[in-house]
Amino acid sequence: MKSYTPLITAALLSLGTTAQAQDKPLTEVADGVFHFFAMGYSSMVVIGDNGVLITDPSFTPRAELLKAELANVTDKPVTHVALSHEHFDHVGGTEIFEDAEIIMQENGIDVLKLSPLMPVPVVNATFDEISTIDLGGQTVELHHLAVADGVATTVARVTESNVVFSADLYMPQELSPHEFKEDTNFVGTSITLNTMVDWAPSYAINGHSSGNSVDALKENAEFLNALQTEVEDRFKTAFASGDPAAPWNLLFSISGEVEMQEYSDWKNYETAFPGYVRRMALSVLHGG
Numbered sequence: 001m002k003s004y005t006p007l008i009t010a011a012l013l014s015l016g017t018t019a020q021a022q023d024k025p026l027t028e029v030a031d032g033v034f035h036f037f038a039m040g041y042s043s044m045v046v047i048g049d050n051g052v053l054i055t056d057p058s059f060t061p062r063a064e065l066l067k068a069e070l071a072n073v074t075d076k077p078v079t080h081v082a083l084s085h086e087h088f089d090h091v092g093g094t095e096i097f098e099d100a101e102i103i104m105q106e107n108g109i110d111v112l113k114l115s116p117l118m119p120v121p122v123v124n125a126t127f128d129e130i131s132t133i134d135l136g137g138q139t140v141e142l143h144h145l146a147v148a149d150g151v152a153t154t155v156a157r158v159t160e161s162n163v164v165f166s167a168d169l170y171m172p173q174e175l176s177p178h179e180f181k182e183d184t185n186f187v188g189t190s191i192t193l194n195t196m197v198d199w200a201p202s203y204a205i206n207g208h209s210s211g212n213s214v215d216a217l218k219e220n221a222e223f224l225n226a227l228q229t230e231v232e233d234r235f236k237t238a239f240a241s242g243d244p245a246a247p248w249n250l251l252f253s254i255s256g257e258v259e260m261q262e263y264s265d266w267k268n269y270e271t272a273f274p275g276y277v278r279r280m281a282l283s284v285l286h287g288g
Contacts, residue, residue: 025038053078111151140156164199172219187228187283234250
């Protein structure tokens with residue numbers, strides 16, 4: 001089978017052109033914990049006494065840059081690569097860390113077999129709800145709190161410093177284009193974000209932001225909570241009408257009926273918000 005990985009990598013590099021110019025892609029945000037932002041993507045790096053854990057290499061050139069940057073701050077090997085979910089633009093580049101354990105939430109394994117285009121990492125460790133990794137002086141918890149963006153949604157937390165990492169669950173005052181949210185369960189996303197807020201993180205690494213996103217994490221949790229309430233209330237009214245067709249009719253019309261003007265200044269609100277309403281409606285009514 002022809003490999004499309006080089007073409008996919010080129011496409012991803014074109015998306016991250018402005019980010020490639022960043023002078024210092026590796027920034028220490030807590031003792032032994034780093035935020036790596038390059039080519040439009042973020043990773044968390046945790047350096048322990050016994051080895052290094054990284055998240056989401058994303059694709060080969062970015063993984064190579066991360067490996068080179070790591071050599072400037074530690075001589076310890078990368079022993080663990082934790083993947084945030086199964087989407088192809090986050091799982092590539094694992095081959096650069098040839099001796100590392102590649103970890104993914106177990107739901108993602110079957111998905112990796114389906115696409116003839118995406119690079120497929122060799123995953124050699126899986127978990128169900130939680131995996132705790134002792135790096136020596138640093139402990140990383142990997143949590144699958146709910147199906148959210150993809151079925152293998154994983155968030156990471158460093159227990160000593162309370163730094164958290166997630167990918168593709170939120171952006172700072174921005175809605176992602178709806179084309180990227182067609183498989184997102186917004187009820188699960190809300191559960192995940194609310195749990196992360198409850199952890200009261202000291203620093204939050206978001207998969208596509210260069211800085212601390214704790215405020216954005218909180219804002220997006222509030223946004224999804226409000227959206228879920230709005231959508232659920234409308235379906236409760238439809239069910240209460242006694243018309244068995246009303247909930248299904250609402251499913252097809254609700255994306256054009258709900259507005260949340262308090263978020264109208266968020267980037268992409270005009271074009272993406274109807275898709276968010278539709279996905280929330282499917283999540284609360286249809287489980288998907």
